[in-house]
Amino acid sequence: MGTRLDIDLDRSSPVPLYFQVAEQIAEAIRSGGLAPGARLDNEILLADRLGLSRPTIRQAIQYLVDKGLLVRKRGVGTQVVHGQVKRSVELTSLYDDLRRAGQEPTTRVLSLRPEPADEEVAAVLAVPSGTEVLRLERVRYAGGEPLALLHNWLPTGLGALTPDALRERGLYELLRAAGVRMRVANQRIGARAATPAEARLLDERRGAPLLTMVRTTYDDQGRAVEHGSHVYRASHYSLEVTLIER
């Protein structure tokens, strides 16, 4: 049964050992070296072969179980899941998604300026009503066609967001680069008909169905770092979510 798993460990690397193991198992699954349904060697044997302890191996496997790549069963063993999990639960941005799909997204920045927060925005960002917040409005294109109308509010002082930077990269990418560590996001997804203004910007007919998403993202500390209200052309885009129950 010993599917030859060649795992190289670098003990001098700052990357934790359990993570090195997890990454290489995940890579073997992605590349097909470990087929769906294949059984992994048992934990003790794996630990022994790699010169690691069982808790370290367990941590690596647990990480992959949480991501939905592996399934464990007491008394049986650990297997690669059958159903192909496309993408794990991630804090994903439209820009990243499009780039991964090879779509070459472009962005037009409609406006980017500080504004006093209204009641609703102040409430979700947990700042006093009337505080200046950065208001951002963009149109996202893919393959030359308009895809979404993006509306964001951010607390001030989160690093330098310039129109130039926003044309070249996604908002999440810029925030991460500025040292913001996003951890939790609440999304509400709905649908409605396009207003005339939206229809014009998105090259749709008036009343065309749009996918709407309202999202608030929190960092490490639970502080709100971004609030967005986006609309997508339903004819050109859909959202994908993978849920994993512990």
Added chain:
Amino acid sequence: MGTRLDIDLDRSSPVPLYFQVAEQIAEAIRSGGLAPGARLDNEILLADRLGLSRPTIRQAIQYLVDKGLLVRKRGVGTQVVHGQVKRSVELTSLYDDLRRAGQEPTTRVLSLRPEPADEEVAAVLAVPSGTEVLRLERVRYAGGEPLALLHNWLPTGLGALTPDALRERGLYELLRAAGVRMRVANQRIGARAATPAEARLLDERRGAPLLTMVRTTYDDQGRAVEHGSHVYRASHYSLEVTLIER
């Protein structure tokens, strides 16, 4: 700083100790005994006070961090998150959601019978094309108004699903009661205009925006146990998703 956390442990219980600890911390957070931003005692002190080892305490805390209730920071400590996380990532069904919101959902079963699977359904359920699968069509009401049109396909032999049972309870609930352990679900969420037939069933105008969801759910073993294609009245319902990044 020692917020008095009264944690009772029952070592004779089959419930794991780390889980007992996690549950009681979570309860303290829910009840307000632990306010957002409050710092937990450090792991070593906690372990000492409860007579447990540090790994056990860590496992309990890790469980709550994964659920988005706590935040850890090296060199600092463990805190209760500020942003109120409404609901963790769960395999949730429309029926459960409505009941939790106190809406008293009702269901009308339009059809429930075995049918040969077409290409697409056979592919997602991973059965040979033409195999008999259970096809289920329902209308879900809340507060007397139609809310969604639900369309499901299930492999045969998953327990007795009867129209009567489906009128009284949600599909997920019935599957769980039949011993099905669902673990991973892939959802694709989109929007489109209502067809005349859909508009009639849902009491909407033709062309009204609908929220669409196509979902495949997998069990423990990675076997597909349910495939659904649902449409919701966008004017009456929206989906909520919470994402947590590890």
Added chain:
DNA sequence: CGTCAGTATTTGTCAGGACATTCTGATGTC
């Protein structure tokens, strides 16, 4: 030949210890 009990295998839980890394705050120096 079928059923039941026992046994081996494998993951789940828990203990206790050691060192590394990171963040905060205080101390000291220029």
Added chain:
DNA sequence: GACATCAGAATGTCCTGACAAATACTGACG
């Protein structure tokens, strides 16, 4: 007074060891 340095505190990683519980297999018995 501002900046750099250092010590303390907390979590992160990793180790060894042990027993419990669930599952699958095997052999004996009816």
